[in-house]
Amino acid sequence: MSQKLQAVRGMHDILPDETPLWRNVEMILVQELDRAGFDEIRLPIVEKTELFKRSIGEVTDIVEKEMYTFQDKSGDSLTLRPEGTAGCVRACIEHGLLRTGQLRLWYLGPMFRHERPQKGRYRQFHQLGVEVFGTSGPDIDAELIFLNARWWQRLGIADKVELQINSLGTLDERRAYRDDLVAYFSTYEDALDADSRRRLHTNPLRILDSKNPEMQGLIEGAPKLLDYLGESSRAHFRGFTDLLDAVGVSYVVNPRLVRGLDYYGLTVFEWVTSELGAQGTVCAGGRYDTLVEQLGGRPTPAVGFALGMERLLALLEGSQLARKEAPHFYLVRVGAAAERASTVLAETLRRRFPGLRLIVHCGGGSFKSQFKKADKSGARYALIVGDEEAAAGKVALKPLRETGEQRILTQTELIEFIENRLLV
Incomplete structure (x- = not known):
């Protein structure tokens, strides 16, 4: 392997x-x-x-x-x-x-x-x-x-x-300060850690930024740039x-x-x-x-x-802020006619309502397996389309996060529901 x-x-x-x-x-x-x-x-x-x-x-x-x-x-x-x-x-x-x-x-x-x-x-x-x-x-x-x-x-x-x-x-003020800072730390060179000794003659101001606890007392006694x-x-x-x-x-x-x-x-x-x-x-x-x-x-x-x-x-x-916004709908569909009709329905809704969060189930599977995925998605509602609903031009609406009965809606009624109840 x-x-x-x-x-x-x-x-x-x-x-x-x-x-x-x-x-x-x-x-x-x-x-x-x-x-x-x-x-x-x-x-x-x-x-x-x-x-x-x-x-x-x-x-x-x-x-x-x-x-x-x-x-x-x-x-x-x-x-x-x-x-x-x-x-x-x-x-x-x-x-x-x-x-x-x-x-x-x-x-x-x-x-x-x-x-x-x-x-x-x-x-x-x-x-x-x-x-x-x-x-x-x-x-x-x-x-x-x-x-x-x-x-x-x-x-x-x-x-x-x-x-x-x-x-x-300014640069001139820092140069004057730098000279005094180097002179100060040079008198304590044996007490400097390896990083500070390396910085002493190249970038001495960085010594002041040291996080080494053993250096803090020495740094506290150093000249203050504000005085320059x-x-x-x-x-x-x-x-x-x-x-x-x-x-x-x-x-x-x-x-x-x-x-x-x-x-x-x-x-x-x-x-x-x-x-x-x-x-x-x-x-x-x-x-x-x-x-x-x-x-x-x-x-x-x-x-x-x-x-x-x-x-x-x-x-x-x-x-x-770490929470992901849940989908409004998870679209469950079983049957060849249902897949075709629900695909058209989903795109109609998405184009009409840009703020709508809708997951369309893909890959087939039984109603039971699809409902498990709908629940796991966190969606508020399942939209259900079988071949029977597809033939009638209707869709079932089932609440997943609140009490309420499943009901059958026409596409016009579904659009009214979204406008008046969901995206207000």
Whole structure:
């Protein structure tokens, strides 16, 4: 017997009993994006490797250890996208989308990172990304937070997530801070774990993001980036927090909050939860005002975020959103004439009532076996057509989820029943 094939480690199937939750959540997310004036963009899964080296930074964990990179038949180095912002910026520059002024975009799809698989972290994972180009003030930063807050409210998880914010200042401010941070951690180099020693002279801000409990005391004593901000950066951050206060969005200023990608500056934020263990970040983002120019475009202010779909859905397990809508009807039919007549009836009903959920039994079988499948489907009613009903142009209606007698209806009476009782 040949070996049974399985999914690649860290890449998982989303099965039919899981997809209703995905679809219902996606619908709510997209509804709010539409209300706020965002347009969808669909991006390639594969990009040139150079795009991520130039945007993310060659000395980041993502580029050094986590990317799925390969050579195609032409010898080009290609990479499965580890994040969406770089590809979105590339598309905007390539197609001249940034000439129109302010641009609000969103995208949804799989990303790929070669990490150790664990709950809430997969090698193929899904993100909803939002990017805004052409606006430099703190008002658009706050607008993204308000969008997030409306999501959490509609999804019923507002009490499960906490907003943490910080400012990374400008590049010059981060350079001054970086020098002092390296000097501080260098005096305690023997106490650093292996990851932090590796990051010390390449990406020292990431040391602040360490989840190692043995590092927390040392990190608490490190210099605070907020102390290095100039007046312009402070004013931007004050403007941001003032708007959050005005609308009543709660937040915590976390001076240790940094981003793992090189292109961020000024406002950064994360929505975190304590209900998912170590993988507690559900949504994260911030400003990246230098990235468009870095990738060959004209200087363009920008801000965005990424929402981890798997982590969000883990917070919603068991909620009403996970329930699949049951069919209105399951059509049971026995006999050649009945199959032909009921097929015409089913398509007549579907075309007349676009919202009608109707399963037509296919594959034959007795009335008894078909009724078992009708009950298992969760349908509210069985529609029954035998050769006798087909000859008379009628159908039997049997309640499956409520009390009531089976009754015989003409097609006109069935249509009236749907209009007046079922789809009102």
